[in-house]
Amino acid sequence: MMTVDQICDQIGRKRMAGALGIKPAAISNAVSDGKFPSSWFEAVERECDRLGVDCPTDLFSFKRSSNSAAPANAA
Numbered sequence: 001m002m003t004v005d006q007i008c009d010q011i012g013r014k015r016m017a018g019a020l021g022i023k024p025a026a027i028s029n030a031v032s033d034g035k036f037p038s039s040w041f042e043a044v045e046r047e048c049d050r051l052g053v054d055c056p057t058d059l060f061s062f063k064r065s066s067n068s069a070a071p072a073n074a075a
Contacts, residue, residue, distance in 0.1 A: 001054070001056055001058075002053065002054050002055070002056060002059070003034070003059070004030055004031055004033075004034055004035060004036060004059050005031045007036075007044065007048065007053060007055065007059065008027055008030070008031055010048075010051055010053045011044070011047045011048070011051065011053070013027045013028075015047065016043075016044070016047065019043045019044075019046070019047055020040055020043050020044075034059075035059060035060065035061045036059055036060045036061065037060070037061055038060045038061050038062045038063075040060070041057070041060050041062075044060075
């Protein structure tokens with residue numbers, strides 16, 4: 001499985017920063033944290049798709065429900 005650091009290296013940190021409209025220091029912070037902010041998902045996924053690189057959602061800081069395995073219509 002890819003890591004945040006590996007994805008950043010594959011895409012290129014300058015390219016990522018440009019695609020996200022952020023400073024390169026924010027990319028370094030994500031690498032240090034080992035997670036991308038969830039708001040970066042679409043841009044990072046688009047760049048990963050362009051390169052044919054796996055983009056696991058586990059690398060993003062999405063909030064996950066404690067009962068995520070339960071059906072959506074469960075009471």
